[in-house]
Each structure stands twice: as C-alpha cells, then as structure tokens.
Amino acid sequence: xxxxxxxxxxxxxxxxxxxxxxxxxxxxxxxxxxxxxxxxxxxxxxxxxxxxxxxxxxxxxxxxxxxxxxxxxxxxxxxxxxxxxxxxxxxxxxxxxxxxxxxxxxxxxxxxxxxxxxxxxxxxxxxxxxxxxxxxxxxxxxxxxxxxxxxxx
Ligand code: AMP
Ligand code: ZN
Numbered sequence: 001x002x003x004x005x006x007x008x009x010x011x012x013x014x015x016x017x018x019x020x021x022x023x024x025x026x027x028x029x030x031x032x033x034x035x036x037x038x039x040x041x042x043x044x045x046x047x048x049x050x051x052x053x054x055x056x057x058x059x060x061x062x063x064x065x066x067x068x069x070x071x072x073x074x075x076x077x078x079x080x081x082x083x084x085x086x087x088x089x090x091x092x093x094x095x096x097x098x099x100x101x102x103x104x105x106x107x108x109x110x111x112x113x114x115x116x117x118x119x120x121x122x123x124x125x126x127x128x129x130x131x132x133x134x135x136x137x138x139x140x141x142x143x144x145x146x147x148x149x150x151x152x153x
Contacts, residue, residue: 001047001048002048002049002050003049004049004104007049007102007103007104008102008104009045009049009102009104009106010049010104012029012031012045013029013045013047019031019032020032020034022042022071022074023044023067023070023071025063025067026047026063027046027047027048027059027060027063028044028045028046028047028060028063028064028067029044029045029047030042030043030044030045030067030071031043033108037110037117037118037119038110038111038112038113038117038118039111039117040075040077040109040111041108041109041110041111041118042071042075042108042109043106043107043108043109044064044067044068044071044106044107044109045104045105045106045107046060046061046063046064046105047060048060049104050104050105051094051100051103051104051105052094052095052100052105053092053094053105055105056105064107068090068107068109071109072088072109075088075109075111077111086111086112086113087111087112088109088110088111088112088118089108089109089110089112089118089119089121090107090108090109090110091107091108091110091119092105092106092107092108
C-alpha cells in the first residue's frame with residue numbers, strides 16, 4: 001500500500017490523527033468532512049496514497065462507489081427516486097485549478113437539499129460544434145486504440 005508520512009489523509013487512515021470514521025474496508029476509508037458544505041458531507045478515500053485519480057490502482061477505485069452507495073442509504077438520500085427534491089453530488093477534484101486542496105485522492109459525497117447548502121456548480125457550456133467534436137472524437141479513438149494495443153503487448 002502506498003503511503004505518505006506527511007499526508008493528512010494517510011495519517012487519518014493510520015489513526016495518527018482523529019477522524020469521524022464511517023465505513024472502512026480493506027481498500028478504502030470514509031469519514032465526515034470537518035468543514036461540511038451541507039450536513040452529512042462525507043469523504044471517501046482509497047487506502048493508497050496518490051494525488052490524482054490516475055495515480056490510484058483500479059482495485060481501490062472499484063471499491064469506492066459501492067461504499068458511496070451504502071453511505072447514501074445511511075444519509076437517507078436513497079429515499080427520493082424522483083428528479084425533484086433532495087439530491088446529492090459526488091465530487092472528486094484533481095489539481096489546484098480544479099479546487100483540490102488535499103493531495104490524496106478523495107471523493108466527496110455532498111447532500112444537496114437546497115440552493116444555499118451543498119455544491120454550487122459553475123458550468124460554462126459552449127455551443128454545440130459538431131465539426132470540432134468530430135475531430136476530437138477521431139483523435140481520442142486513436143489514443144484509445146493505441147493504449148489498447150500497448151496493453152496487449
Ligand atoms: P478538496 O478541496 O477536494 O481537496 O477537499 C478537501 C476536503 O478535505 C475539504 O472539504 C476539507 O474540509 C476536508 N478536510 C481537510 N482536513 C480534514 C480532516 N482532518 N478531517 C476531515 N476532513 C478534512
Ligand atoms: Zn495520503
């Protein structure tokens with residue numbers, strides 16, 4: 001397991017600093033955020049030190065969403081199966097520009113009950129440009145094909 005002695009979340013996993021722990025599995029750990037944006041704001045982290053999503057092994061990542069799902073039940077966020085009313089956001093920031101403060105991957109589970117609390121999202125959508133999208137699509141498919149070929153080698 002990758003760990004970093006100066007990382008605050010690695011210290012939480014090891015119990016070196018306190019946390020309000022919720023679910024712990026072999027591969028992940030969850031606890032209340034101490035500066036919540038809404039009541040029930042929870043963090044789920046891999047038990048593997050890495051700053052960004054691409055640094056974390058797949059098996060750790062696979063463990064996280066089922067933990068999130070259990071936590072939505074504990075918070076009774078699973079009661080509303082309609083589009084309206086109470087909801088929640090799952091957020092995972094990578095890099096300072098993307099609002100990441102702690103450099104150990106963490107997934108936020110943030111209840112969204114009203115406009116004042118929880119996540120506020122800026123969403124600068126651009127007009128649809130199919131020519132531009134088509135070029136990007138071709139480029140990305142090539143990248144993915146090359147990656148798949150390299151994996152076979
Ligand atoms: P981010 O901006 O995505 O890096 O979020 C970091 C989050 O970690 C913030 O929501 C903080 O409130 C939270 N946080 C920082 N230190 C602790 C801690 N010791 N225990 C619980 N949550 C923490
Ligand atoms: Zn760490």
